[in-house]
Each structure stands twice: as structure tokens, then as C-alpha cells.
Amino acid sequence: DAGITQSPRHKVTETGxxxxxxxxxxxxxxxxxxxxxxxxxxxxxxxxxxxxKDTDKGEVSDGYSVSRSKTEDFLLTLESATSSxxxxxxxxxxxxxxGLSTGELFFGEGSRLTVL
Amino acid sequence: AQSVAQPEDQVNVAEGNPxxxxxxxxxxxxxxxxxxxxxxxxxxxxxxxYITGDNLVKGSYGFEAEFNKSQTSFxxxxxxxxxxxxxxxxxxxxxxxxxxxLTFGSGTQLTVLP
Numbered sequence: 103d104a105g106i107t108q109s110p111r112h113k114v115t116e117t118g119x120x121x122x123x124x125x126x127x128x129x130x131x132x133x134x135x136x137x138x139x140x141x142x143x144x145x146x147x148x149x150x151x152x153x154x155k156d157t158d159k160g161e162v163s164d165g166y167s168v169s170r171s172k173t174e175d176f177l178l179t180l181e182s183a184t185s186s187x188x189x190x191x192x193x194x195x196x197x198x199x200x201g202l203s204t205g206e207l208f209f210g211e212g213s214r215l216t217v218l
Numbered sequence: 219a220q221s222v223a224q225p226e227d228q229v230n231v232a233e234g235n236p237x238x239x240x241x242x243x244x245x246x247x248x249x250x251x252x253x254x255x256x257x258x259x260x261x262x263x264x265x266x267x268y269i270t271g272d273n274l275v276k277g278s279y280g281f282e283a284e285f286n287k288s289q290t291s292f293x294x295x296x297x298x299x300x301x302x303x304x305x306x307x308x309x310x311x312x313x314x315x316x317x318x319x320l321t322f323g324s325g326t327q328l329t330v331l332p
Contacts, residue, residue: 106261137322142324143324144222144224144308144322144323144324144325145262145308145322146322147319147320150319160319161319161321192261192262194261194262205250205267206252206264206267207254207262207264207320208264209261209262209263210261211259211260211261212259212260212261
């Protein structure tokens with residue numbers, strides 16, 4: 103299994119509080135991604151990173167920010183959590199772009215966030 | 219914009235029977251197509267991919283998928299289903315202009331009945 107650790111794995115918080123999810127990899131892969139998984143929607147990309155301090159928005163980036171100060175760590179921050187952000191969040195990594203020969207994604211175990 | 223459709227939320231099949239999980243896509247240019255599987259309370263795992271070449275792609279655990287450009291489909295298949303194949307399956311597509319981003323389908327829950 104790819105060395106991807108997400109923390110925390112479970113979190114319950116209240117509306118309006120800040121939340122930070124951490125993704126840590128030991129594979130030295132260049133690309134890192136944050137997805138959210140919701141019933142009926144599959145996985146939707148929130149933000150991704152293509153190198154240290156290089157990040158870009160995905161499909162559902164509103165209300166989220168990210169940071170990547172080291173190759174191995176990619177942080178997802180909800181500045182002021184809302185109930186609509188209740189979801190399961192997955193971090194993924196890839197060595198190359200998804201369209202290239204080795205571009206498959208490796209996923210972490212997920213972080214379940216409940217916003218009350 | 220690229221998109222993926224998995225028309226069936228749920229597929230049930232008897233153990234030993236062939237299974238098919240359907241996927242159709244829309245993308246500009248040549249597609250990059252993937253299948254992932256998710257077991258309960260786990261992250262997604264890569265099954266197989268089509269980038270170029272042979273339209274029939276073989277992957278992990280005996281799964282295969284057939285790329286059909288004219289029908290814009292990439293259906294997942296297995297000749298003989300196992301109970302342990304029961305899981306949530308996701309199709310994903312990427313294109314040249316958006317190679318950093320994969321678009322996932324909504325998922326199909328496969329249940330293999332003993």
C-alpha cells in the first residue's frame with residue numbers, strides 16, 4: 103500500500119469553527135489532491151498541488167484552502183465550517199499526471215468530517 | 219467540460235455469473251479512462267486504465283474493460299463474479315487539456331450474491 107496517512111480520521115465540529123485536515127505521504131510523489139465524497143456525487147476534486155507551494159483549484163474549491171510547504175504534506179483548511187461541508191475527505195497522490203503511463207492515483211483511508 | 223456517467227447505482231449478480239458495470243464518458247480529444255474500486259471504509263484502489271493502444275484492457279483481480287470510442291463507453295467486466303468483488307466501483311475520465319484532473323462518476327454499488 104502507498105504510504106499515505108490522513109489525520110484526523112474522524113472529526114465532529116460545530117458550524118463556524120476552523121478545521122484542518124492533514125495528508126502525509128512517504129512516496130515522494132509530486133502531485134497531491136484533495137477530494138470529497140458524497141452520496142450521488144462520487145468524488146469531486148477540491149484542490150490539488152503539483153509541487154511545493156504550487157496549488158490550484160478544483161471543481162468544488164469554495165470554502166476551502168490548501169497549503170503545501172513540504173513535498174510530503176498537503177493541508178486542507180476549512181476556514182469556517184458549514185454543514186454542507188459534512189463529507190468524507192480523501193487525499194490522493196500520483197507520481198505523474200493522470201494521463202501518463204504511471205499516472206494512477208493512490209488514495210488515503212479518508213477523513214470523515216461532521217459539521218453540526 | 220468532461221463528464222462521466224455511471225447509469226446504474228446498483229448492480230446485483232449471482233456468484234459465478236459474468237458481471238458488467240457500465241460507464242460512458244464525454245471529453246475533448248482522446249480520453250484517459252480509469253476504473254477504481256472502494257471497499258467499505260477504505261480509500262479507492264486503482265483497478266485498470268486505458269491510455270492508448272488495445273481497446274481491451276486487463277487489470278487487477280481478473281477485471282477487464284473495453285474501450286469503445288464510437289459509443290464513448292468504457293464498461294468494466296469480469297467473466298465470473300466472486301462474493302468478494304462486492305464493492306463500490308468508480309469510473310473516471312481525464313483529457314489532454316485537463317490531465318491534472320480526473321472527473322469521477324457517481325459510482326456503482328456491485329453486490330455479488332452467493
